[in-house]
Amino acid sequence: MNHFCIIIDSQRGYARLDRCLEAVTHAINTTDSPVDIIVLVDKVRSRYVMLAERHNAQLLERSAGTRGQRYNACAHHTQATTLVFIDPLVELPKGWLAWSERAMLERAWDAVALTVIGTSKLPWLTRLLYSTGDTLALSVKRQWFERVGGFDVEREQGIESDLLLRLVACHARVLNQTPEGNRAAG
Template identity: 30%
Template sequence: MGPACFILDALVTGAQLPRHLANIRSPYNEMANAPIVITALQPDPRSMRLQHHYHAQFLVTPTLTLGARFNYAIAKLKTEWVIIALQTKSLAPDTWAGLTPKLEAYFFDAMQVGLTPPALPARLLQRFLTSAQAHPPYIVIRRSWLEKLGGFDPELDDDAINDFLHRLNACPTRWHPLNPRKNHANDNILS
């Protein structure tokens, strides 16, 4: 079982898919050799070029919703950690610096990658209005914890990510942030 793999969905990443792939395969990324699986509803003319250039695997599943596509990709991979793109926004390759030792530490179940915490006024406004927080560009989650949660809801398409993050926050997930601005600073484990 390998340490980690990346899962990207063509509809979630949109036109930024090549940028995501380039940043993942960058020599500045310590996770550059991790497997990449790209889920899609239909074959894309650029998919063969991207597949060969970035050594990625495409899973074309025209009848599956987003939640089912993520679950299908996760089931196909045999890694201890799953790194899933949740937004169009791609991250710089140096964002992943220091990730490998953190994955080996076993102190947390999931990690939010690239989510900069909002300023105090924004946090207070969110709490007052009980609005949902923005979700991170990527999430790193332990496969065993993902299986305990039941994975993504296979019935959901557009709301699959929000539902999954809500369930992660509702249970006692041991979170660890990995922020691009301060990825070498001492991050605190959130519970």
């Protein structure tokens, strides 16, 4: 059985964290696999503790370093077989976690991304470049995450796109879902 760990960096949007955790809680109810939730915080405060208790999440204090460093530290903190990185600034579509789980387990994809293509992007450029949008959620099998060295520790922005490109370069099977439909790469 697969074991998920959902990782959310609170530094990217505390104001929307409660709504994000609510969506994650509902998403967990659509899967049969065990799921842990870890919220990265700069400092444990009572408001974080209340949110964590309400949504059965763990808090991990990690303020120093880039976003890539924070995510890597959290990934090394858990033993889950699948790591899920979610941006708290967005609301995930209902059923995305269950869809991701099926794609990875039944269809043997190594990573599944939910990416919104910006309206400023040219359609032909979007086809040429694998990921030119914002990654809202990324599920990746731990073995592949470790194989490519995790997130780039020098980066604060674009870490998901960078990881996806490195996964594809290493021949991982990556499925990229957009609101317009699914697209495979790799």
